[in-house]
Amino acid sequence: MRRPPRVWRWAIFALAAVYFLVPLGAAAEFSLRQGESGYGAANYLEIARDPALRDALTSSLRIAFATIVITLALMVPTVVYVRLRLPRLGLLLEGVTVLPIVIPPVVMAAGMAFMQANFTDATSQWLFSSPLTALTPFYVILALPFTYRSLDAGLRAIDLQTLVEAARNLGAGWWTVLGRVILPNIRTAVLGAAFLTLALVLGEVVIARILLYVTFPVQVVETGQTSAGVSVALSLASLVLTWVLLLVLSFAGGRGRRRLVGGIA
Amino acid sequence: MARSRRVGGALRRAASLAGVVPFVLYVAVFLGIPLATVVAGAFRDGAGRFTLGNVRASLTSPQYTDAFGQSLLLAAWTSVVGAVFGVWLAYAVVTAREGGVLRRVVSTASGVLAYFGGVPLAFAFIAALGQTGLTTRWLQSAGVDLYAAGFRIDSITGIGLAYVYFQIPLMVILVTPALEGLRPQWREAAQNLGASAWGYWRHVGIPVLAPAVLGATLLLFGNAFAAYATALALVNGTIPLVPSQIQAALGGNVLVGQENVGLALGLDMVVVIAALMVGYALLQRRATRWLT
Numbered sequence: 001m002r003r004p005p006r007v008w009r010w011a012i013f014a015l016a017a018v019y020f021l022v023p024l025g026a027a028a029e030f031s032l033r034q035g036e037s038g039y040g041a042a043n044y045l046e047i048a049r050d051p052a053l054r055d056a057l058t059s060s061l062r063i064a065f066a067t068i069v070i071t072l073a074l075m076v077p078t079v080v081y082v083r084l085r086l087p088r089l090g091l092l093l094e095g096v097t098v099l100p101i102v103i104p105p106v107v108m109a110a111g112m113a114f115m116q117a118n119f120t121d122a123t124s125q126w127l128f129s130s131p132l133t134a135l136t137p138f139y140v141i142l143a144l145p146f147t148y149r150s151l152d153a154g155l156r157a158i159d160l161q162t163l164v165e166a167a168r169n170l171g172a173g174w175w176t177v178l179g180r181v182i183l184p185n186i187r188t189a190v191l192g193a194a195f196l197t198l199a200l201v202l203g204e205v206v207i208a209r210i211l212l213y214v215t216f217p218v219q220v221v222e223t224g225q226t227s228a229g230v231s232v233a234l235s236l237a238s239l240v241l242t243w244v245l246l247l248v249l250s251f252a253g254g255r256g257r258r259r260l261v262g263g264i265a
Numbered sequence: 266m267a268r269s270r271r272v273g274g275a276l277r278r279a280a281s282l283a284g285v286v287p288f289v290l291y292v293a294v295f296l297g298i299p300l301a302t303v304v305a306g307a308f309r310d311g312a313g314r315f316t317l318g319n320v321r322a323s324l325t326s327p328q329y330t331d332a333f334g335q336s337l338l339l340a341a342w343t344s345v346v347g348a349v350f351g352v353w354l355a356y357a358v359v360t361a362r363e364g365g366v367l368r369r370v371v372s373t374a375s376g377v378l379a380y381f382g383g384v385p386l387a388f389a390f391i392a393a394l395g396q397t398g399l400t401t402r403w404l405q406s407a408g409v410d411l412y413a414a415g416f417r418i419d420s421i422t423g424i425g426l427a428y429v430y431f432q433i434p435l436m437v438i439l440v441t442p443a444l445e446g447l448r449p450q451w452r453e454a455a456q457n458l459g460a461s462a463w464g465y466w467r468h469v470g471i472p473v474l475a476p477a478v479l480g481a482t483l484l485l486f487g488n489a490f491a492a493y494a495t496a497l498a499l500v501n502g503t504i505p506l507v508p509s510q511i512q513a514a515l516g517g518n519v520l521v522g523q524e525n526v527g528l529a530l531g532l533d534m535v536v537v538i539a540a541l542m543v544g545y546a547l548l549q550r551r552a553t554r555w556l557t
Contacts, residue, residue, distance in 0.1 A: 011385060016354055020374070023386070023430070026377055026393035026400055044547050071406035074291055081284035089285065091553065094291060094439075095546060101435075102538045103296070105494070106508035107531040111299025113515055114306050137295045140541075144292075146380055148439070161266030183271045183363065196380050203381040206493045208378060217384050224388065246373040 019204055024236070031233035043233035048177025053219055053234070060216035063132055064201035068194045071147050074140065075231040076190070079151045080182055091153075092128055097148035108138060109210035116211060131213035138207060143200055147193040155182075191249050199242040300535065306528035319529035320415055329510055329530060336490055336507045339421055343428040344485035349435020350429075351485075352444075352478060358437070359444045372441075375434035383431060383495035391499065392426045394418045419500040427495050432485050440483060443477035443552065461519075473555045480548035487541045490534070 034040035053134050082089050116128045128134045163185065167177045183190065201215075208215040214222075217235070224231030307323075310316045323329050358371045378386075393400040394411070395418050401411055417423055447470060453463040493508035503509065507530055514527030 008353075012350070012353045012357045015350070022400055023389035026398060027389035029399055031390035031502075036326070039440075074288060078288040080286055085281050085284060091549065093285075095542075095549070098484065098545075099296065102491055102541060103300070104491035104508060104534050104538070105493075106511050106532070107303055107534055108296075110511055110515055110531045111302040111306075114524075115299065138299070141296050143290065146376065146438075153442075179436055186316055192376070196376050199377050199381045203384050203494065203496055205350070206508070209497065210515060212486075216343040221384060224498070225501075228388075228391070233390040235388050239381055239385040240519070242381070243374055243377040246376060246554075247369060250369045250373055258299055261271045263274050 006191065014078055019052040023176045027232050027236045031229055031236055033229060038242045043227075044230040044237060046227075047234060048232045049065075050223075050230075052214075053216075053223065053230075056214050056216045058220035059131055059214070060201055063136055063139065063215065064198045066132060067143060067201055068071045068197045070136065071140045071143045071197060072190060072193070075144070075147050075151055075193075076183070077178060079155060080147065080160070082153050082177065083152075084164060093148065094152075097144040099144075099147050104128065105204070105206040106210070108141075110208065113210055128211075131208070131215060134211060135204075135208060135213060135215070139197075139204065142204065143193070143197045146196045150189045150193040150196070151186065154186035158182075158185045189248060192218070192246065195242055198245075199239075201243070274341075292444060303528050303531040303535065306525055307532040308524055311525065320532065322526050323533055325531040328505070329507075331532070332505045332507045332510045335421055338491065339425050339428070339506065340486045340490035343425050343432050343489045344482055346429050346490075347432025347436050347485050348478065348482040351433045352440055354433065355437040355444055359441060364458050371387075371437065377434075379431050379435040379438055381431070383427070383492060384498045386427050386430050386461045387495045387498035390418055390423070390430070391487045393549050394423065394426070402458050419504070421506075424496050424499060424504065424506075427499065428492060431492075431495075435488060436481055436485055439481035440478055443474055443481075446555070447473065474549045476551035480545050480552055483541050483545045483548070487538055490537065 009174050032039045032041070034042045047057065079093070082093055112134075115124060116134075126133065127137070152215075160182070163181055164177055167181045172181065203217055204215070205217045205221055208218045211219075216238075220231050220234050223234075281498065290481065292373055305320055308315055310318065354371070358368055361367050392398055394416075395401065396412060398418070404411055418426075451469050451473075452465050489509075493506070493512075495511075496506055496509060498502050511527045511530045511534075514530065515522045
């Protein structure tokens with residue numbers, strides 16, 4: 001594609017830089033304030049000192065791990081299968097996986113709160129017995145939009161049909177094809193989806209808060225009522241950390257024609 | 266003979282659908298059941314009897330209609346602003362060198378910002394534009410007093426400003442594939458036939474992109490309409506938006522039996538979203554005609 005006139009490109013990059021970097025810069029400055037007029041890392045170190053924050057972080061990381069495993073186990077075979085066998089369902093799959101972007105989390109939470117209060121069967125009781133079992137299945141739903149987009153872009157970039165046929169002709173079973181042929185070829189897309197899922201779990205407050213589970217983001221917001229600096233520090237740290245992970249991945253996975261990280265082909 | 270072949274074909278087709286059964290089941294259970302619970306609960310009173318009272322209350326009570334107005338207004342302007350700047354930014358990125366640092370930075374940052382859910386954004390905006398925020402003080406020393414002019418970070422305008430922060434990245438993610446689908450050959454063909462740059466956009470570029478861009482804008486609208494995390498973190502939910510009304514109704518810090526009114530509000534939101542998604546599906550069908 002021909003490059004648009006230079007001035008328009010620079011105008012939007014400059015605007016974006018100001019709009020996106022100034023709040024982050026302000027947050028960084030705020031989070032480093034210490035005492036009356038000095039600066040220090042005290043707010044960041046609070047994660048090591050405050051047991052409530054530490055427990056919440058452990059809980060959230062466990063949820064994130066479980067969410068990533070279930071999401072990938074569900075979506076990798078499905079997306080591969082649809083691309084190979086049912087390409088016409090692709091649009092439908094795209095339509096279904098886009099739903100969590102527009103379905104209000106507060107409505108999901110309302111439904112779940114009602115289930116939590118009124119469903120008395122053993123399965124529901126077990127489901128709502130801990131944050132891990134209660135939140136993970138629903139976070140998998142929230143992870144669908146970018147997981148699908150990331151995997152779809154990853155599979156578009158490889159010659160799936162040929163790879164699968166070659167492996168099958170050499171006698172590989174379906175699970176071998178999936179695990180040892182397809183997965184290594186789309187690992188950047190898979191890791192990208194995993195990191196975004198981590199970001200999702202570390203940022204989701206609405207459902208957890210309404211169901212009264214104390215996850216990391218809920219605790220961060222809670223802490224913000226009394227010490228804003230700690231909240232700013234920790235939420236900024238989790239945002240920047242996830243972004244750095246994705247950026248490193250985009251360079252590490254730079255082999256191949258396309259860039260797949262962040263859901264963009 | 267022919268019939269048995271046809272039956273065999275139908276069977277094979279049915280069997281080939283088996284591969285998507287786990288996905289369909291999962292979504293039906295973990296997305297379907299909460300939504301079905303909301304719909305069912307919206308039509309029940311506190312004692313479990315059928316009633317239309319909740320839905321009526323959710324549509325007529327001034328505090329709720331006001332919240333719907335505010336929510337829709339907020340979704341409208343943040344989605345339009347997000348779409349305009351998102352397309353512009355995505356186009357500048359798509360035309361940048363492939364594999365360059367700039368492209369990687371924008372694409373990875375878009376992913377994180379679009380899906381992080383708004384808590385860090387809320388804190389970042391307080392730090393920047395709060396009463397004692399860094400930017401507020403800078404502007405003050407430059408002679409622009411935001412707060413004297415009536416701006417507040419915990420107002421709907423302030424929240425909208427924070428929403429745009431995840432709307433633009435989401436737009437970049439959604440329209441980048443469409444922009445990449447614009448083939449250079451189309452421009453070359455148009456130019457060979459004597460079209461100017463504007464002529465190319467007027468007759469080829471914009472018509473091809475329009476359905477994809479409009480579809481993405483609808484998703485942005487839905488995203489903002491649905492969003493609550495930023496408001497929750499920014500003002501602890503005390504703002505006249507529909508999600509905070511739902512939370513208030515569920516939280517029981519109003520009258521008993523209000524729970525079901527909360528569910529009715531949820532149902533109203535789902536209806537708005539459903540209408541949106543019908544439009545999106547139609548646009549998406551058009552979009553894939555030229556761009557795959």
